[in-house]
Every structure is written in structure tokens, then in C-alpha cells.
Amino acid sequence: MPLPPSKIAREPLHTRSIRVNSFAREDGQWDLEAELIDVKAYDFPLRDGATIHSAGDPIHHMHLRVTIDDQFQVTDAVADYDAAPYNENCSAIAPDYRSLVGMNLLRNFRQMVKDRFGRTAGCSHMTELSYLLPTVAIQTMANKRRQEQSAPGKQQKRPFQLEGCHALRLDGPIAKEFYPQWYKSPKVETKCE
The missing domain is CATH 3.30.390 (Enolase-like; domain 1)
Structure with missing residues (x-):
């Protein structure tokens, strides 16, 4: 836009x-x-x-x-x-x-x-x-890396772009939807009373 x-x-x-x-x-x-x-x-x-x-x-x-x-x-x-x-x-x-x-x-x-x-x-x-x-x-290099990651028998490494910006944080909705194996639940802050 x-x-x-x-x-x-x-x-x-x-x-x-x-x-x-x-x-x-x-x-x-x-x-x-x-x-x-x-x-x-x-x-x-x-x-x-x-x-x-x-x-x-x-x-x-x-x-x-x-x-x-x-x-x-x-x-x-x-x-x-x-x-x-x-x-x-x-x-x-x-x-x-x-x-x-x-x-x-x-x-x-x-x-x-x-x-x-x-x-x-x-x-x-x-x-x-x-x-x-x-x-x-x-x-x-995105396509080359994607092909390497999807090769049969290839051990999956965490994609380098995760944690590179606010949208790709591990506790965010993008990681949860597209990278569930690396998703981390958001930390819940507890208040001390």
C-alpha cells in the first residue's frame, strides 16, 4: 500500500x-x-x-x-x-x-x-x-537454501531468518504457523503482589 x-x-x-x-x-x-x-x-x-x-x-x-x-x-x-x-x-x-x-x-x-x-x-x-x-x-540465496533444506534425508536446521525481525520472532504468529518446530510460546509475565 x-x-x-x-x-x-x-x-x-x-x-x-x-x-x-x-x-x-x-x-x-x-x-x-x-x-x-x-x-x-x-x-x-x-x-x-x-x-x-x-x-x-x-x-x-x-x-x-x-x-x-x-x-x-x-x-x-x-x-x-x-x-x-x-x-x-x-x-x-x-x-x-x-x-x-x-x-x-x-x-x-x-x-x-x-x-x-x-x-x-x-x-x-x-x-x-x-x-x-x-x-x-x-x-x-533464498531458493538455493530452500532446496537444500527440503532435500530428502537432510536434517532440518533452524532457518536463518528466524529472529531476524519482529515478524519472524520465535514466539510470534508467523513462526507458529510456518515454522512450528521452532515456535516458542510467548512468556507470560506474572505480577508479584
């Missing part, structure tokens, strides 16, 4: 679009390709005062691709820029994002990225884009 319409008249100013696509590779790994585009809804003068940046032309347009294995380990990474406000001064950081290689998307990834690329050590927009990768990787 979309948000209800605003009750107050508004003027559009800025649009950030983020898209992440995932691909199964022939070599058994997966590519996650993330893209961020920022546009303004109005024309504005650039720093030189003479050049006008037109409404709808990207201010930021960047790409980040990571390759992961079946353990969510990053085996390759590449970053690139189509548009950045300070041109080559922004895009010069792109090769540094190669150091995502070796990180694991499910093991403290966001903190490791923050530690490695925080402040002047990285690009705030590229770093922000990388933060989306763990949950996209989980969605990418």
Missing part, C-alpha cells in the same frame, strides 16, 4: 534511486550489482557559476558489483562512477572498494565497511550502497 497523499501542497526537490540486481554465475558464484542515482528536480548553477546543472541529470550515478560464494564471502569487487559532483576527485576512490574482497556479507559486514571506508577513507554514497548487499544476498 502506498503512503497516503500529502495533505499539504509540495514541490519535488530530490530523488535518490537505488537498485540492486543479483545474478547466478556459471562458475557457481553470484554477482550483486548495486546502482545509486541522485537527481534534482530543478536547475542549479555549478561551482563556477557559469555552468548550469539541469534538472533530472544525475548528480551521483555510481555502481558497485561484488561477487560472492555460497558462504557469502566476497571474492571480487568493483566500483565505478558515471557521475559525481567532484568528477575524478570523487571517482578516484573507486579502486579502493576492491578491498571488500575477503569480507563476509553475513559476518559484521556493515561495521567492517564502516571501519574501512568511514569518513575520508571512502565515498559516503558508495559505502551506503554497500550496506544494502547483505539483505540482497540473503534474498539471492
